[in-house]
Amino acid sequence: MDHTFHITVAGKGRYSARAGDTLLEAGQHAGFGFPHACRNGNCLRCVGQLLRGSVTQRIGNQATNTRIVCADDASAGQVLYCIAHALEDCEINVPDITAPGELPVFDVSCQIIAIDDLNHDVSRITLRLPAGRRIRWYAGQYLLLQTPAGEAAFSIANAPGGRDLELHLRHNDENSSAQEVMAALRQDTVARVQLPAGRRFIADNLPQRPVWFVCGSTGFAPAKAMIEHLLANNFDQPIRLYWGARTADDIYLPALPAQWVRDEQLEYVPVLSDSTATDEGDAGAEHAGAVYRTGLVHEAVLADLNGEQPEFHIAGSPAMAWAVFDALSAAGVPAADMHSDVFDYAPRE
Ligand code: FES
Known part of the structure:
Protein backbone atom coordinates (compact mmCIF):
# COMPACT_ATOMS: atom_id res chain seq x y z
CA MET A 1 0.00 0.00 0.00
CA ASP A 2 1.29 3.47 -0.90
CA HIS A 3 1.45 5.55 2.30
CA THR A 4 0.66 9.25 2.28
CA PHE A 5 2.56 11.63 4.54
CA HIS A 6 1.99 15.22 5.64
CA ILE A 7 4.79 17.56 4.59
CA THR A 8 5.01 20.92 6.34
CA VAL A 9 6.95 23.61 4.50
CA ALA A 10 8.25 25.97 7.18
CA GLY A 11 6.32 29.22 7.15
CA LYS A 12 4.52 28.35 3.90
CA GLY A 13 1.94 25.65 4.50
CA ARG A 14 1.43 21.90 4.14
CA TYR A 15 0.88 19.30 1.46
CA SER A 16 0.49 15.54 1.17
CA ALA A 17 3.07 13.27 -0.45
CA ARG A 18 2.68 9.62 -1.35
CA ALA A 19 5.67 7.44 -0.54
CA GLY A 20 6.22 6.81 -4.25
CA ASP A 21 6.47 10.50 -5.14
CA THR A 22 9.48 12.71 -4.57
CA LEU A 23 8.83 15.59 -2.20
CA LEU A 24 9.45 17.96 -5.09
CA GLU A 25 6.89 16.24 -7.34
CA ALA A 26 4.24 16.13 -4.63
CA GLY A 27 4.94 19.74 -3.61
CA GLN A 28 4.65 20.98 -7.18
CA HIS A 29 1.42 19.06 -7.57
CA ALA A 30 0.08 20.94 -4.53
CA GLY A 31 1.14 24.30 -6.02
CA PHE A 32 4.42 24.91 -4.19
CA GLY A 33 7.13 26.53 -6.28
CA PHE A 34 10.28 24.50 -5.63
CA PRO A 35 13.52 25.86 -7.07
CA HIS A 36 14.74 23.12 -9.37
CA ALA A 37 16.43 22.34 -12.70
CA CYS A 38 17.75 18.81 -13.30
CA ARG A 39 15.38 16.74 -11.13
CA ASN A 40 18.01 14.03 -10.76
CA GLY A 41 20.25 15.17 -7.93
CA ASN A 42 22.92 16.96 -9.95
CA CYS A 43 22.27 20.70 -10.01
CA LEU A 44 21.63 21.18 -6.25
CA ARG A 45 18.94 23.80 -6.98
CA CYS A 46 16.36 22.04 -4.83
CA VAL A 47 18.55 21.64 -1.75
CA GLY A 48 16.97 22.34 1.60
CA GLN A 49 16.87 21.42 5.24
CA LEU A 50 14.97 18.54 6.83
CA LEU A 51 13.67 19.95 10.11
CA ARG A 52 11.58 16.98 11.24
CA GLY A 53 11.03 13.41 10.10
CA SER A 54 13.09 11.24 7.76
CA VAL A 55 13.44 10.68 4.02
CA THR A 56 15.22 8.37 1.60
CA GLN A 57 17.33 9.84 -1.18
CA ARG A 58 18.16 7.79 -4.25
CA ILE A 59 20.69 8.89 -6.84
CA GLY A 60 20.12 7.18 -10.20
CA ASN A 61 18.14 3.95 -10.44
CA GLN A 62 20.30 1.77 -8.28
CA ALA A 63 18.78 0.73 -4.98
CA THR A 64 22.30 0.62 -3.57
CA ASN A 65 22.52 4.40 -4.07
CA THR A 66 19.72 4.95 -1.57
CA ARG A 67 20.38 6.45 1.81
CA ILE A 68 18.18 7.47 4.70
CA VAL A 69 18.44 11.00 6.13
CA CYS A 70 16.89 11.88 9.51
CA ALA A 71 16.26 15.39 10.81
CA ASP A 72 18.99 15.12 13.44
CA ASP A 73 21.66 13.86 10.99
CA ALA A 74 24.53 16.15 10.07
CA SER A 75 23.45 15.88 6.41
CA ALA A 76 19.87 17.04 7.15
CA GLY A 77 20.75 20.53 5.95
CA GLN A 78 21.61 19.26 2.45
CA VAL A 79 18.60 17.21 1.37
CA LEU A 80 17.86 17.19 -2.37
CA TYR A 81 14.09 17.16 -2.61
CA CYS A 82 13.96 16.10 -6.26
CA ILE A 83 15.25 12.67 -5.22
CA ALA A 84 13.82 12.52 -1.67
CA HIS A 85 10.84 10.36 -0.61
CA ALA A 86 9.20 10.73 2.79
CA LEU A 87 9.37 7.85 5.26
CA GLU A 88 7.08 9.64 7.73
CA ASP A 89 5.50 13.07 8.24
CA CYS A 90 8.21 15.70 7.70
CA GLU A 91 8.91 19.39 8.04
CA ILE A 92 11.21 20.95 5.49
CA ASN A 93 12.74 24.33 4.75
CA VAL A 94 13.78 25.20 1.21
CA PRO A 95 15.29 28.60 0.35
CA ASP A 96 13.19 30.56 -2.18
CA ILE A 97 10.32 28.05 -2.23
CA THR A 98 6.96 29.74 -2.84
CA ALA A 99 3.59 28.74 -1.38
CA PRO A 100 0.62 28.15 -3.72
CA GLY A 101 -0.33 31.50 -5.26
CA GLU A 102 2.77 33.21 -3.89
CA LEU A 103 5.03 34.97 -6.36
CA PRO A 104 8.83 34.74 -6.32
CA VAL A 105 10.63 37.74 -4.83
CA GLY A 198 2.35 42.11 0.88
CA ARG A 199 -0.46 39.62 1.39
CA ARG A 200 -3.43 41.95 0.80
CA PHE A 201 -4.08 42.06 -2.90
CA ILE A 202 -6.50 41.12 -5.65
CA ALA A 203 -5.03 38.33 -7.78
CA ASP A 204 -6.37 36.64 -10.90
CA ASN A 205 -9.41 35.18 -9.12
CA LEU A 206 -11.57 38.27 -8.86
CA PRO A 207 -13.93 38.73 -5.90
CA GLN A 208 -17.47 37.49 -6.45
CA ARG A 209 -19.11 40.48 -4.77
CA PRO A 210 -18.87 44.27 -4.59
CA VAL A 211 -15.53 45.78 -3.60
CA TRP A 212 -15.22 48.99 -1.61
CA PHE A 213 -11.88 50.78 -1.36
CA VAL A 214 -11.35 53.03 1.66
CA CYS A 215 -8.17 55.03 1.47
CA GLY A 216 -6.47 58.04 3.00
CA SER A 217 -3.89 60.25 1.29
CA THR A 218 -1.42 58.10 -0.74
CA GLY A 219 -3.36 55.01 0.32
CA PHE A 220 -4.97 55.79 -3.02
CA ALA A 221 -1.94 54.12 -4.69
CA PRO A 222 -2.82 50.45 -3.98
CA ALA A 223 -6.53 51.21 -4.49
CA LYS A 224 -5.69 52.60 -7.92
CA ALA A 225 -3.73 49.45 -8.84
CA MET A 226 -6.57 47.17 -7.76
CA ILE A 227 -9.26 49.25 -9.48
CA GLU A 228 -7.24 49.27 -12.71
CA HIS A 229 -6.83 45.50 -12.43
CA LEU A 230 -10.56 44.96 -11.84
CA LEU A 231 -11.55 47.23 -14.72
CA ALA A 232 -9.04 45.61 -17.09
CA ASN A 233 -10.54 42.22 -16.26
CA ASN A 234 -14.17 43.25 -16.82
CA PHE A 235 -15.15 42.98 -13.17
CA ASP A 236 -18.93 42.98 -13.17
CA GLN A 237 -19.68 43.83 -9.54
CA PRO A 238 -20.10 47.36 -8.12
CA ILE A 239 -16.94 49.21 -7.06
CA ARG A 240 -16.85 52.12 -4.62
CA LEU A 241 -13.91 54.33 -3.82
CA TYR A 242 -13.81 56.43 -0.64
CA TRP A 243 -10.80 58.75 -0.65
CA GLY A 244 -10.22 60.67 2.55
CA ALA A 245 -7.98 63.73 2.67
CA ARG A 246 -7.65 66.83 4.80
CA THR A 247 -8.50 69.31 2.04
CA ALA A 248 -9.52 69.14 -1.60
CA ASP A 249 -5.97 70.13 -2.57
CA ASP A 250 -4.66 66.92 -0.97
CA ILE A 251 -6.58 64.74 -3.44
CA TYR A 252 -3.77 64.59 -5.92
CA LEU A 253 -5.22 62.86 -8.99
CA PRO A 254 -8.79 64.21 -8.94
CA ALA A 255 -9.46 63.67 -12.63
CA LEU A 256 -8.77 59.93 -12.53
CA PRO A 257 -11.63 58.73 -10.28
CA ALA A 258 -13.86 61.26 -12.05
CA GLN A 259 -12.99 59.52 -15.32
CA TRP A 260 -13.73 56.09 -13.81
CA VAL A 261 -17.12 57.39 -12.70
CA ARG A 262 -17.90 58.55 -16.24
CA ASP A 263 -16.57 55.51 -18.09
CA GLU A 264 -16.94 52.60 -15.72
CA GLN A 265 -19.89 53.28 -13.44
CA LEU A 266 -17.69 53.25 -10.38
CA GLU A 267 -18.95 55.24 -7.39
CA TYR A 268 -16.50 57.75 -5.98
CA VAL A 269 -16.82 59.53 -2.65
CA PRO A 270 -14.10 62.04 -1.76
CA VAL A 271 -14.23 62.88 1.93
CA LEU A 272 -12.54 65.96 3.43
CA SER A 273 -11.74 66.10 7.12
CA ASP A 274 -11.05 69.86 7.15
CA SER A 275 -13.82 71.69 5.34
CA THR A 276 -12.48 75.10 6.38
CA ALA A 277 -9.03 74.79 4.83
CA THR A 278 -10.07 75.50 1.27
CA ASP A 279 -12.42 77.76 -0.57
CA GLU A 280 -14.06 74.65 -2.01
CA GLY A 281 -14.64 73.25 1.43
CA ASP A 282 -18.41 73.25 1.76
CA ALA A 283 -19.94 69.84 2.13
CA GLY A 284 -21.74 68.88 -1.02
CA ALA A 285 -19.48 70.96 -3.25
CA GLU A 286 -18.26 69.51 -6.55
CA HIS A 287 -14.71 68.24 -6.75
CA ALA A 288 -13.56 67.31 -10.26
CA GLY A 289 -17.12 66.32 -11.03
CA ALA A 290 -17.71 64.37 -7.79
CA VAL A 291 -19.69 65.65 -4.83
CA TYR A 292 -17.55 65.39 -1.76
CA ARG A 293 -18.49 65.02 1.85
CA THR A 294 -16.93 66.34 5.00
CA GLY A 295 -15.96 64.37 8.08
CA LEU A 296 -13.85 61.26 8.52
CA VAL A 297 -13.69 58.66 5.79
CA HIS A 298 -15.08 55.82 7.93
CA GLU A 299 -18.11 57.97 8.78
CA ALA A 300 -18.93 58.24 5.08
CA VAL A 301 -18.56 54.47 4.65
CA LEU A 302 -20.81 53.74 7.61
CA ALA A 303 -23.46 56.12 6.31
CA ASP A 304 -23.63 54.11 3.08
CA LEU A 305 -23.38 50.58 4.46
CA ASN A 306 -27.13 49.83 4.72
CA GLY A 307 -26.65 46.11 5.17
CA GLU A 308 -24.42 45.70 2.11
CA GLN A 309 -21.65 43.12 2.41
CA PRO A 310 -18.79 44.18 0.17
CA GLU A 311 -15.15 43.14 0.37
CA PHE A 312 -13.19 46.06 1.87
CA HIS A 313 -9.67 47.11 0.96
CA ILE A 314 -8.33 49.77 3.33
CA ALA A 315 -5.09 51.72 2.78
CA GLY A 316 -3.61 54.66 4.61
CA SER A 317 -1.87 55.40 7.90
CA PRO A 318 -2.15 52.80 10.71
CA ALA A 319 -4.37 55.20 12.70
CA MET A 320 -6.73 55.65 9.77
CA ALA A 321 -6.85 51.94 8.84
CA TRP A 322 -7.56 50.82 12.41
CA ALA A 323 -10.21 53.54 12.82
CA VAL A 324 -11.96 52.16 9.74
CA PHE A 325 -11.57 48.61 11.04
CA ASP A 326 -13.05 49.52 14.44
CA ALA A 327 -15.97 51.44 12.97
CA LEU A 328 -16.85 48.68 10.50
CA SER A 329 -16.40 45.95 13.11
CA ALA A 330 -18.80 47.79 15.41
CA ALA A 331 -21.26 47.90 12.53
CA GLY A 332 -21.05 44.11 12.18
CA VAL A 333 -18.58 43.77 9.28
CA PRO A 334 -16.56 40.53 9.80
CA ALA A 335 -12.79 41.02 10.16
CA ALA A 336 -12.28 38.52 7.33
CA ASP A 337 -13.98 40.96 4.93
CA MET A 338 -11.47 43.74 5.65
CA HIS A 339 -8.03 43.75 4.08
CA SER A 340 -5.14 46.11 4.76
CA ASP A 341 -1.35 45.80 4.85
CA VAL A 342 -1.56 47.81 8.06
CA PHE A 343 -3.06 44.79 9.82
CA ASP A 344 0.16 42.89 9.00
CA TYR A 345 2.88 45.50 9.54
CA ALA A 346 1.26 47.48 12.37
CA PRO A 347 -0.80 44.88 14.26
CA ARG A 348 -2.36 45.79 17.58
CA GLU A 349 -1.35 43.96 20.74
S1 FES B 1 16.55 19.72 -9.12
FE1 FES B 1 18.64 19.46 -9.49
S2 FES B 1 19.36 18.54 -7.69
FE2 FES B 1 17.23 18.67 -7.41
Missing part, protein backbone atom coordinates in the same frame (compact mmCIF):
# COMPACT_ATOMS: atom_id res chain seq x y z
CA PHE A 106 13.27 39.60 -6.85
CA ASP A 107 16.00 42.08 -5.95
CA VAL A 108 16.57 44.25 -9.01
CA SER A 109 17.89 47.59 -10.17
CA CYS A 110 15.30 49.73 -11.97
CA GLN A 111 15.75 52.76 -14.15
CA ILE A 112 14.14 55.90 -12.77
CA ILE A 113 12.12 56.94 -15.81
CA ALA A 114 10.21 59.97 -14.54
CA ILE A 115 9.36 62.00 -11.47
CA ASP A 116 6.19 64.10 -11.82
CA ASP A 117 4.73 66.40 -9.21
CA LEU A 118 1.03 65.55 -8.82
CA ASN A 119 0.20 68.34 -6.36
CA HIS A 120 1.93 70.46 -3.71
CA ASP A 121 3.43 67.49 -1.82
CA VAL A 122 2.85 64.24 -3.76
CA SER A 123 5.09 63.06 -6.59
CA ARG A 124 4.71 60.13 -8.95
CA ILE A 125 7.89 58.11 -9.49
CA THR A 126 8.01 55.81 -12.50
CA LEU A 127 10.53 52.98 -12.38
CA ARG A 128 11.29 50.54 -15.19
CA LEU A 129 12.09 46.90 -14.41
CA PRO A 130 15.02 45.26 -16.21
CA ALA A 131 14.27 43.65 -19.57
CA GLY A 132 14.30 39.90 -20.02
CA ARG A 133 13.09 38.96 -16.54
CA ARG A 134 9.56 37.87 -15.81
CA ILE A 135 8.80 39.73 -12.60
CA ARG A 136 5.21 39.48 -11.48
CA TRP A 137 3.17 41.15 -8.76
CA TYR A 138 -0.45 41.22 -7.74
CA ALA A 139 -2.56 44.37 -7.73
CA GLY A 140 -2.31 45.94 -4.29
CA GLN A 141 1.15 44.62 -3.43
CA TYR A 142 4.09 46.83 -2.52
CA LEU A 143 7.85 46.97 -3.02
CA LEU A 144 10.81 47.81 -0.82
CA LEU A 145 12.97 50.63 -2.10
CA GLN A 146 16.60 50.72 -0.95
CA THR A 147 17.56 54.26 -0.01
CA PRO A 148 20.64 55.79 1.65
CA ALA A 149 18.52 56.06 4.81
CA GLY A 150 17.43 52.40 4.69
CA GLU A 151 14.50 50.48 3.26
CA ALA A 152 11.19 52.17 2.48
CA ALA A 153 7.93 50.45 1.51
CA PHE A 154 5.85 51.84 -1.36
CA SER A 155 2.64 50.49 -2.80
CA ILE A 156 2.77 49.80 -6.51
CA ALA A 157 0.15 52.15 -7.91
CA ASN A 158 -0.38 50.53 -11.31
CA ALA A 159 -1.98 47.22 -12.27
CA PRO A 160 0.34 44.25 -12.96
CA GLY A 161 1.79 43.70 -16.41
CA GLY A 162 4.49 45.52 -18.29
CA ARG A 163 7.80 46.72 -16.94
CA ASP A 164 6.88 50.05 -15.38
CA LEU A 165 6.17 50.56 -11.69
CA GLU A 166 4.32 53.66 -10.49
CA LEU A 167 4.87 54.90 -6.93
CA HIS A 168 3.19 57.80 -5.12
CA LEU A 169 5.38 59.59 -2.60
CA ARG A 170 4.10 62.24 -0.23
CA HIS A 171 6.98 64.45 0.94
CA ASN A 172 5.76 67.37 3.00
CA ASP A 173 7.61 69.32 5.69
CA GLU A 174 6.37 67.01 8.45
CA ASN A 175 8.05 63.97 6.90
CA SER A 176 11.83 64.37 6.73
CA SER A 177 12.52 60.74 5.78
CA ALA A 178 10.20 61.03 2.76
CA GLN A 179 12.00 64.22 1.77
CA GLU A 180 15.35 62.38 1.97
CA VAL A 181 14.00 59.58 -0.24
CA MET A 182 12.73 62.15 -2.72
CA ALA A 183 16.08 63.97 -2.79
CA ALA A 184 17.93 60.68 -3.38
CA LEU A 185 15.59 59.69 -6.21
CA ARG A 186 16.00 63.07 -7.89
CA GLN A 187 19.78 62.63 -7.90
CA ASP A 188 19.89 59.04 -9.14
CA THR A 189 19.10 57.33 -12.42
CA VAL A 190 18.77 53.86 -10.91
CA ALA A 191 16.85 52.56 -7.90
CA ARG A 192 17.32 49.21 -6.19
CA VAL A 193 14.05 47.50 -5.23
CA GLN A 194 12.80 44.20 -3.85
CA LEU A 195 9.38 42.98 -4.96
CA PRO A 196 6.67 41.86 -4.62
CA ALA A 197 5.66 42.12 -0.95
